[in-house]
Amino acid sequence: MSTDSTSPAPAPPVVDVHVIVRAPGGEILLSQRGGPYGHGQWHAPSGKLDPGEKPAVGAARELHEETGLEVDPEHLHLAYTVLHHQSPTTQRLGLFYVATEWSGEPVNREPDKCLDLRWFAEHDLPEDLIPYPAAGIHGALTDPGGLAFHGWPTP
Numbered sequence: 001m002s003t004d005s006t007s008p009a010p011a012p013p014v015v016d017v018h019v020i021v022r023a024p025g026g027e028i029l030l031s032q033r034g035g036p037y038g039h040g041q042w043h044a045p046s047g048k049l050d051p052g053e054k055p056a057v058g059a060a061r062e063l064h065e066e067t068g069l070e071v072d073p074e075h076l077h078l079a080y081t082v083l084h085h086q087s088p089t090t091q092r093l094g095l096f097y098v099a100t101e102w103s104g105e106p107v108n109r110e111p112d113k114c115l116d117l118r119w120f121a122e123h124d125l126p127e128d129l130i131p132y133p134a135a136g137i138h139g140a141l142t143d144p145g146g147l148a149f150h151g152w153p154t155p
Contacts, residue, residue, distance in 0.1 A: 079140035
């Protein structure tokens with residue numbers, strides 16, 4: 001195996017946790033991005049793990065920070081995984097959890113990062129989902145337990 005000293009080495013993957021909150025009627029809670037990445041597009045509440053944090057704990061924390069909803073990490077179900085190739089030096093491991101049990105009513109707790117929180121019918125999700133989270137959301141709904149490679153260059 002040879003290495004090219006002019007190419008930057010990839011960093012360890014960033015671990016993202018996403019929570020697909022499903023209401024009893026099947027609706028899914030999505031948030032509309034207000035920050036520079038994906039501005040105006042939709043995705044599930046999400047964020048990065050803190051160092052040493054267990055994924056389900058981080059997912060519950062991110063959900064609460066963004067929406068005020070409380071969920072027991074033990075009640076989160078890992079539904080899908082996405083390996084996202086963001087750039088030659090940045091890869092992301094996206095863990096998509098489904099929450100069907102929670103307490104509270106969703107509120108936008110990060111108005112500087114989120115334009116809107118809204119429930120969508122599973123069969124009528126917005127077309128302007130951010131592509132990387134869309135891969136995980138659609139995968140969790142149609143291929144639970146699956147794995148997708150998103151954005152990887154073709155050889």
